[in-house]
Amino acid sequence: MSKYEFSLRQEVLMEVGASILGDLFRYGEEKNINDDSDPVSILYNLIWNAKQDIILSKTEAELEQIGGQFHLARNFLSGLESAQAKGIA
Numbered sequence: 080m081s082k083y084e085f086s087l088r089q090e091v092l093m094e095v096g097a098s099i100l101g102d103l104f105r106y107g108e109e110k111n112i113n114d115d116s117d118p119v120s121i122l123y124n125l126i127w128n129a130k131q132d133i134i135l136s137k138t139e140a141e142l143e144q145i146g147g148q149f150h151l152a153r154n155f156l157s158g159l160e161s162a163q164a165k166g167i168a
Contacts, residue, residue, distance in 0.1 A: 080139055085139070085142075088139075088142050089133050089134065089136070089142065092130075092133050092142060092145055092146060092149065093130065093133055095146075095149050096126060096129065096130035096133065096145075096149060097130070099126050099149055099152050099153060099156070100123065100126055100127060100130070102156055103119060103122060103123045103126065103152070103156060104123065106119060106156060106159065106160070107119050107120065107123065119159070122152055122155060122156075125148070125152070126148070126149070126152050129145050129148045129149065132145060133145055
């Protein structure tokens with residue numbers, strides 16, 4: 080992977096991370112989540128830290144790991160929203 084491609088991948092991940100943070104923030108606001116020990120708050124902090132790690136990453140493997148974390152966060156949030164729509168959450 081060239082430096083340009085690596086940099087582009089970093090930029091894409093930054094945007095994905097920002098999108099997830101926005102979605103988690105909105106969900107937290109809708110549910111009035113103010114507790115730092117709430118799973119949504121914990122996930123928000125983990126994604127924030129992963130987003131910071133994007134700039135520090137030096138290898139494709141590190142970026143892949145961050146991408147996996149973002150994928151998991153997106154699935155977690157989708158599950159919460161799905162449960163809410165069904166009246167479970």
